Amino acid sequence: MTQPLTILGIAGSLRKASFNRYALAAARQLAPEGVTVETFDIAPIPLYNQDEDANPPAAVTELKARVKAADAVLFATPEYNYSIPGVLKNAIDWASRPYGDSAWDSKPVAVMGASPGAFGTARAQYHLRQCFVFLNMYQLNRPEVMIGSAPSKFDAQGNLTDETSRKLIRQLLEGLAAWTRRLQQG
Ligand SMILES: Cc1cc2nc3c(=O)[nH]c(=O)nc-3n(C[C@H](O)[C@H](O)[C@H](O)COP(=O)(O)O)c2cc1C
16 A cells, blocks of 8 residues: 655646646646645735744745645746746745745655746746755656646636646656655655
């Protein structure tokens, strides 16, 4: 029997009809047996202020607890101006502090993203992967899940209808689960 795993999904968009939120919803459905994908909404997190490190807002305390409790993290990032949205970086920064108490440290992590553009957030994903290095997160390299031309891949209700993207997300989750179990075995 393999150990059940919990993956915490975080979308880098606050938009209700966000393709990246929809992609995470698809990941919840596509999770392999023994894997549960939960989500955390970063909308209530205020702007980072280092003066508040010792007394963070409740939403940040909750984010840190949820990340620490999860076996792994899955980011679904939009691409803003060839990088990750400020709201996502802001949440990452909060949960990395105070120095010495980062929630991200040693966490297995995977990334995916959806965009109406052709490159499916490729550039943003590489900026996010750079953050993982300093955060000492253990990133899954493959598959790279870049959902380009997103409006043609989701239906009006936000369901991911594109079979190739569904297959890639399934492979991403299987890969993240295997990677997490390998790291947990030491
Ligand atoms: C400020 C801003 C900058 C953007 N820059 C890019 C970009 O560099 N590359 C890209 O593919 N799309 C860009 N877009 C379009 C987003 O990919 C699109 O709004 C997408 O739907 C956002 O993700 P979401 O649906 O999860 O909210 C940008 C959108 C905004 C609002």
